[in-house]
Amino acid sequence: MAKFKYIQWLMTFLEAYDFFVFEWDAGNSNKSEDKHGVNLEQIESCFIDEKIMPLGIQFEPEVKEDRYGIIAKDCEGTILFVCFTIRDGKIRPVSGRLANKKEREMYEA
Numbered sequence: 001m002a003k004f005k006y007i008q009w010l011m012t013f014l015e016a017y018d019f020f021v022f023e024w025d026a027g028n029s030n031k032s033e034d035k036h037g038v039n040l041e042q043i044e045s046c047f048i049d050e051k052i053m054p055l056g057i058q059f060e061p062e063v064k065e066d067r068y069g070i071i072a073k074d075c076e077g078t079i080l081f082v083c084f085t086i087r088d089g090k091i092r093p094v095s096g097r098l099a100n101k102k103e104r105e106m107y108e109a
Contacts, residue, residue, distance in 0.1 A: 003081065011054050012109035013072045014084075018049050025081070036097040038080060043073035043096035053107050058083070071099055071107045074097050079085040079104050 022044050032038045046052065047070075055069035070082050079099040085092045099107065 001091075002058050002069065004057060005059050006054070006056040010068055011058060014047070014052055014054060018072040021090045022085065023092050025092065026094075028094055032093070032096040036095075038074075038098065040093075042076065042078070042080065043082055043093050044091075046070060046072035046080055046096070047091065048108040049073045051096075051107070067094060071103050072088040073107075079107050 022040075024040065029040065032043060033040070048076060049072035052072040053068055055071065058067040058069060065085050065087075067083055067085055070084075072080060072082065074080050081099045081103050082096045082097050083094040
C-alpha cells in the first residue's frame with residue numbers, strides 16, 4: 001500500500017480552483033472502473049468536495065513522477081481514495097477506489 005506525506009501546498013492548490021481540468025491517458029481511463037467499479041465522473045467529482053482531505057505526496061513506493069493522494073466524497077456521496085499527478089496544471093488521475101475503513105474514519109473525523 002502506498003504511503004503519503006502531508007504537504008500544505010496541496011491543500012492550497014485544491015482550494016484555489018472552482019474547477020479543474022482533467023487529462024486521462026488511455027491506460028488509466030478505464031482502469032479504476034475495471035478494477036474497482038469507480039468511473040471517471042466519480043473520480044473527477046471528488047475534487048469539488050468541500051471536505052476534500054489531501055493525504056499529500058506519495059513517498060513509498062518510489063515513483064518516477066510525483067503522485068498525490070486525496071480522500072473525498074464523489075457525486076454519489078461515496079467516499080473514495082484518489083491517486084493523481086499534476087502535469088501542466090492539469091489533474092491526471094492514476095486510480096480511484098472505494099476508501100478503506102481507516103480512510104473513511106479519517107475523512108469522517
